[in-house]
Amino acid sequence: MDWKAEIAAAAERSTAYVQRTPVMRSAVLWEHPVDLKLEHLQHTGSFKARGAFNTLLSLPVPGAGVVAASGGNHGAAVAYAATRLGYRAQIFVPEIAGTAKIALIERTGAALTVVPGEYANALEQARAYEAETGAMQVHAYDAVPTLAGQGTLMREWEQQGLAADTVLIAVGGGGLIGGALGWLQGARRVVAVEPQQARTLDAALQAGAPVDVEVSGVAANALGARRIGSLCFGLAQRHLARRVTVTDAAIVEAQRALWQAHRLLVEPAGATALAALRSGAIAPSRASAWPCCSAAAISPPTRSPEPAAFF
Amino acid sequence: MDWKAEIAAAAERSTAYVQRTPVMRSAVLWEHPVDLKLEHLQHTGSFKARGAFNTLLSLPVPGAGVVAASGGNHGAAVAYAATRLGYRAQIFVPEIAGTAKIALIERTGAALTVVPGEYANALEQARAYEAETGAMQVHAYDAVPTLAGQGTLMREWEQQGLAADTVLIAVGGGGLIGGALGWLQGARRVVAVEPQQARTLDAALQAGAPVDVEVSGVAANALGARRIGSLCFGLAQRHLARRVTVTDAAIVEAQRALWQAHRLLVEPAGATALAALRSGAIAPSRASAWPCCSAAAISPPTRSPEPAAFF
Numbered sequence: 063m064d065w066k067a068e069i070a071a072a073a074e075r076s077t078a079y080v081q082r083t084p085v086m087r088s089a090v091l092w093e094h095p096v097d098l099k100l101e102h103l104q105h106t107g108s109f110k111a112r113g114a115f116n117t118l119l120s121l122p123v124p125g126a127g128v129v130a131a132s133g134g135n136h137g138a139a140v141a142y143a144a145t146r147l148g149y150r151a152q153i154f155v156p157e158i159a160g161t162a163k164i165a166l167i168e169r170t171g172a173a174l175t176v177v178p179g180e181y182a183n184a185l186e187q188a189r190a191y192e193a194e195t196g197a198m199q200v201h202a203y204d205a206v207p208t209l210a211g212q213g214t215l216m217r218e219w220e221q222q223g224l225a226a227d228t229v230l231i232a233v234g235g236g237g238l239i240g241g242a243l244g245w246l247q248g249a250r251r252v253v254a255v256e257p258q259q260a261r262t263l264d265a266a267l268q269a270g271a272p273v274d275v276e277v278s279g280v281a282a283n284a285l286g287a288r289r290i291g292s293l294c295f296g297l298a299q300r301h302l303a304r305r306v307t308v309t310d311a312a313i314v315e316a317q318r319a320l321w322q323a324h325r326l327l328v329e330p331a332g333a334t335a336l337a338a339l340r341s342g343a344i345a346p347s348r349a350s351a352w353p354c355c356s357a358a359a360i361s362p363p364t365r366s367p368e369p370a371a372f373f
Numbered sequence: 374m375d376w377k378a379e380i381a382a383a384a385e386r387s388t389a390y391v392q393r394t395p396v397m398r399s400a401v402l403w404e405h406p407v408d409l410k411l412e413h414l415q416h417t418g419s420f421k422a423r424g425a426f427n428t429l430l431s432l433p434v435p436g437a438g439v440v441a442a443s444g445g446n447h448g449a450a451v452a453y454a455a456t457r458l459g460y461r462a463q464i465f466v467p468e469i470a471g472t473a474k475i476a477l478i479e480r481t482g483a484a485l486t487v488v489p490g491e492y493a494n495a496l497e498q499a500r501a502y503e504a505e506t507g508a509m510q511v512h513a514y515d516a517v518p519t520l521a522g523q524g525t526l527m528r529e530w531e532q533q534g535l536a537a538d539t540v541l542i543a544v545g546g547g548g549l550i551g552g553a554l555g556w557l558q559g560a561r562r563v564v565a566v567e568p569q570q571a572r573t574l575d576a577a578l579q580a581g582a583p584v585d586v587e588v589s590g591v592a593a594n595a596l597g598a599r600r601i602g603s604l605c606f607g608l609a610q611r612h613l614a615r616r617v618t619v620t621d622a623a624i625v626e627a628q629r630a631l632w633q634a635h636r637l638l639v640e641p642a643g644a645t646a647l648a649a650l651r652s653g654a655i656a657p658s659r660a661s662a663w664p665c666c667s668a669a670a671i672s673p674p675t676r677s678p679e680p681a682a683f684f
Contacts, residue, residue: 081635083394084411100395100411169633193684322480324392324414327638 065244065297068206069213072116076211079115079146081105083215087220090323092248092339097226099219102328106166108284109215109238110202117200122276123149123210126197131165131181131188133159135284136202140173141172153193154184194248200335203237219241220245228256228303228343229367231261232334235287236294251303255338257281257330258307264291267305272296280310284331312341376555376608381471389520390426390457391500394526394535401634403650408537409591413639418475420526420549420594421450421513426458427522428511431477434460437508442462442492442499443553446480446595448514452470463502465495515602516633524552531556539614541566541655543645544574546598547605554608562614565621566649568592568641568678569618578616582606591621595642619645623652 081308086098105111112137127150130140137153144151151172153162157179167174177184192199201208203282215238228251231239239254246252254263259279266272272295277286290298310330317333318342320326338344376472416422425447427438438461441451448464455462462483466475472522478485488495503510512519519623526549527540537561550565557563565574570590577583583606588597601609621641628644631637631649649655 081400082398084397086395086411086414087393089392090416099395103397103635105401105634166633322477323416325418325638326414327636348445 063206065210065213065247068210069217069241069245072112072120072186072187072207072210073214073217075119076112076115076214079105079119079143080112080214080243082218083281084217085224086324088324090335091319092136093244096336096339098336099226101215102326102332105294106135106138106142106170108139109133109212110135111143112214113203113211113237113241114143114200116146116214117205117207118143118149120207121198123147124196124198125196126262126299126330127151129188129191129195130154130198130200131156131185132202133163133181133184136200138163138166138170141167141170141174145171146257148209150197152197154188154191156184185298202288203235203240204293208237209240209244209293211241212237214243216242216245227251230258230335230338232281232331233290233294233322234260234281234285234288234331235289236263236291238300239302240291240297242292243294243301246301250302252339253344254298254305255343256298256305256307257280257285257313257334258309259289259308260285262287262292264305264307266290266295266297267302276280280313281330281334284329284367285334294314306338306343308337308341312337312343316340374517374555375522376524376558379526380552380556383423383431383518383521384525384528386430387423387426387525390416390430391423391525392452393529395476395532396535397635400637401628402647407647407650408535409637409647410526411637412526413637414645417449417453418482419446419450420523421446422454423525424519424548424552425450425511426455427525428518429454429458429460430558431518432509434458435507435509437506439501439511440506440508441465441511442443442467442496443513444474444492444495445636447511448475449474449477451511452481453477454484460522461508463499463508465499465502467492467495469621474553477669489678493576514546514551515604517604520551520555520602520604521549521553523548525557527553528587537649538562539564541646541649543567543592543596543642544601544605544616545571545592545596545642546600547571547574547602550574550613551602551605551608554605554612557597557612559612561610564610564648564649564655565613565616565652566646567616567618568596568624569620571596571598572618575616575618577606578609578613591624592641592645595640596645617654618650619648619652619654620661626649627651 081104083103085102101109114161129139129142131154132153141153233254233256257279260277265275272290313330318335319343390417394414395411399407412420439455440463441448442465444466448542452464488684541564544565570589571588583601624641627648
């Protein structure tokens, strides 16, 4: 697989639809400067829009459109990309997703069915709909067009002048870090950061293959895939420099720091990479070869309500 | 007054302290692309930090340090800049400022006195403190070092590749737009945007001199100066291209759009410039000379509580 070519093609075909998100250097979040990619300003609030657009722009979409079972970032991204491109979209949202994320998906214009109970119930309905109508499912992280789309983030960051030699990325199913590894291929040190209660990549690398893990904790609604994607796993075996885990307390501390220092309001998953720096899981190298560190994977406040009190 | 030289010197002396804030182009906020300067990510959440740092770095600060009466962006910026530079800072905050802003000032490490009642009570105490101790007041908008500091925003934006020929800026006391006019001096069309219930610049230009106006409305806590600054007034007479007003409803609509489209959480003052575009107060020119429009003056959610439910 020529990931660099796949990612360049993804960037080319989706550039008119994907938000070029700003970057920012902070001198106060860590003892060294930290570069941030403000990807939570992406359409629907996360990098997932990149993979969704690339998938729908590169694969044939059936007349029945697309279907997803999700109350999370992926579902919102698929709903947004499909409706923006003029396709039908049917999203089955588990009731537990909460009103804020349901409202976000509603605003895209996609057809939305709120399913009582847990995620599994929504997934069951989505599969039945897929079988009945022939609608297409967009994979959340373990498909080439998805990974190539997420890879455009790192390509874009390099175009914006990224100077850091080390890049920290939070890991759930592995779509974002997989795309970054596919683009960089060892050109920078990529560090995987996982919540201690959702270590899919760590478990897979220890076991020698993707395995199911129990997931929980504050970031689970965004990083709570049960198993690392096989594409990401292969790329991580070849190119990952290091992996670390962080506690929920460290994630919440980093989340608060982003708000207090820079008024950046992100969900726990969006603060997970930074948590590795602030908690000391990653120490600055004594060598000047580590002039600054970069934390990607800033995501939206999916768990937070719309700031109703504010409006 | 050589404003370009003042602003260049301000940028030089404060570059180590001021956050270089990111810029972003949105294709979905208006019928044409809109460039945004995300100045709400500045230290303490507004451009006021620029003027505060430049003032404290260019004027002699007495041993008693600095004093301010403010529960708003200026007070937080002065508190932050003073403590960061190692000066004593005493801030008198009116009780009505609310817990979020009081907490923001507290976190800077400045000495803080919460004064019961209205702003006037806090101001009275600040003046008494100034007379007693010899501490210095930093002007909020009508002083050369303040205006020159705010002018660094537009200089920085040009360095970041600003392409727009028209720049919209919200106006309160006139510090930000005054600095921008001083830097640009007619090189781009600068449009002043004022809330209908806080039209200090409009009233002054009609009267031929700064005059007191009644202020109220959703943006009054940040744009509610009673009278435009004389420095800004002079610059506006020479260089302002146009001025428009927007309703409170239009400001709230723009504020909500920034949140829903891009997860940008700003106070009403930070959405006021954009409101001029979305409400139709500024129509796109038919000529291609108006390829995109830029709304500066994105400020922080001062009136909103800390998102306690989120953490």
